[in-house]
Amino acid sequence: MYLIWGYTALTLVVSGIFLAVFTLARNPAVETPRLGMRGLKRAKALDEGGSFNSLEPLMRVVAGWVAHLPLGDKRREIDEMLKHSGDWLGLTANEFVALSAIGCVGFAGLGLVSVTLAELPTIMVFFFAGLGAIMPYVRATGEMQRRFKEVNRALPSAIDLASLCMGAGLDFPGSIRQIVDKAGREDSLVEEFKFMLRELELGRTRRQALENFADRCPTEAVRDFVGTVIQSEEKGNPLAEVLRIQATMLRMRRSVMAEEAAARAAVLMMGPLMLIFCAIILVLLGPFIVQSMESGF
Numbered sequence: 001m002y003l004i005w006g007y008t009a010l011t012l013v014v015s016g017i018f019l020a021v022f023t024l025a026r027n028p029a030v031e032t033p034r035l036g037m038r039g040l041k042r043a044k045a046l047d048e049g050g051s052f053n054s055l056e057p058l059m060r061v062v063a064g065w066v067a068h069l070p071l072g073d074k075r076r077e078i079d080e081m082l083k084h085s086g087d088w089l090g091l092t093a094n095e096f097v098a099l100s101a102i103g104c105v106g107f108a109g110l111g112l113v114s115v116t117l118a119e120l121p122t123i124m125v126f127f128f129a130g131l132g133a134i135m136p137y138v139r140a141t142g143e144m145q146r147r148f149k150e151v152n153r154a155l156p157s158a159i160d161l162a163s164l165c166m167g168a169g170l171d172f173p174g175s176i177r178q179i180v181d182k183a184g185r186e187d188s189l190v191e192e193f194k195f196m197l198r199e200l201e202l203g204r205t206r207r208q209a210l211e212n213f214a215d216r217c218p219t220e221a222v223r224d225f226v227g228t229v230i231q232s233e234e235k236g237n238p239l240a241e242v243l244r245i246q247a248t249m250l251r252m253r254r255s256v257m258a259e260e261a262a263a264r265a266a267v268l269m270m271g272p273l274m275l276i277f278c279a280i281i282l283v284l285l286g287p288f289i290v291q292s293m294e295s296g297f
Contacts, residue, residue, distance in 0.1 A: 037195055037216075042090025052089060055102060062098035071097070083216055085144035086188060099136045107132025147188045152221045154189040156254070159225065159247040166240040172229070173200055192217060206233070221250055 045052055071093075078093040091099065111128025114120060158179050165175030176193050183190045192213055199209040207230055214226040225246060232242045 038087045038090045038092070040090070041087045045089045055099070059095055059098050059102060062101055063092065063094040066094045066097045066101070069097075081140060081144065084147075084218065085140045086147050086191070086216070088140050088143045096136060096140070100133045103132035103135050104129045105132070107135075148217060148219050150188040151192065151217050152219055152254070154187055155221050155225060156247045156250040158189055158193075159243050159250065163240045163243040163247065166243070172206065172239060173197065188217075221253070224250070 046056065075093045075097075078096050082088060082091055082093065082096060108125055108129035110132075111125040114128070115122060115124050161179050162172070162175040165178050166172065170178065177197060180190055180193050180197065195216075196209045196213050199212060200206065204212075210226045210229055214223050228242055228246050229239065231237075232239045
């Protein structure tokens with residue numbers, strides 16, 4: 001009797017595993033993004049080669065499975081984060097979750113090997129798995145912060161150049177094109193300007209292109225720049241003079257932020273300085289304290 005129940009349970013387990021594998025195998029892989037900024041970034045990431053080329057087919061297969069998960073608003077939040085990071089690797093929200101899952105499984109296997117070979121505690125497997133799962137998030141947020149900082153640093157000089165070009169007779173899109181053409185290297189701001197010019201060529205209005213720029217890079221400097229240009233066009237103010245004033249204000253704001261950062265650094269240095277001072281006192285008084293303890297005083 002027990003043998004029959006055992007075979008029945010084994011049959012049910014094998015059937016469940018077979019149905020799960022069959023269902024997942026029938027689910028097609030998601031298509032590679034080919035349009036917009038996301039398509040450009042995916043093509044660039046694939047052209048550069050590296051480990052992403054090997055992971056990309058598996059990532060798209062797992063993303064097809066993730067597409068059926070009820071993630072709700074989390075999928076929209078991930079998509080917003082990827083947009084702010086400049087569409088890092090051209091990933092979609094489902095592909096980002098799939099990449100985290102692959103990292104979790106891969107690092108869990110690495111942790112299992114490390115635990116077996118180095119005789120580490122078993123809990124280290126979960127530590128490795130968590131590290132692999134969170135690594136794509138750390139990379140994406142780091143790329144987002146780097147991009148925001150790069151845009152904020154380059155924007156005042158770009159506004160000055162646009163003001164000079166407009167003073168020489170060019171319109172706003174022509175001045176932006178001059179900045180893109182004469183750029184020595186392609187940083188995040190030049191990349192955004194290129195995408196903004198493509199949107200204008202495809203028929204978007206100047207207001208829509210500027211608002212999309214502020215949506216992709218929602219820093220205070222970019223929002224002020226976009227709001228200034230839109231307001232100047234609506235009210236008919238001379239845009240070249242307005243941009244010149246805007247560049248001066250952005251430089252002043254950056255100077256104030258640098259002074260605030262320097263003031264915070266002085267306060268933050270108090271903790272390490274106190275620790276260093278205590279270490280010096282211990283080094284100087286340590287021998288006398290040990291000698292007095294040995295002498296019984």
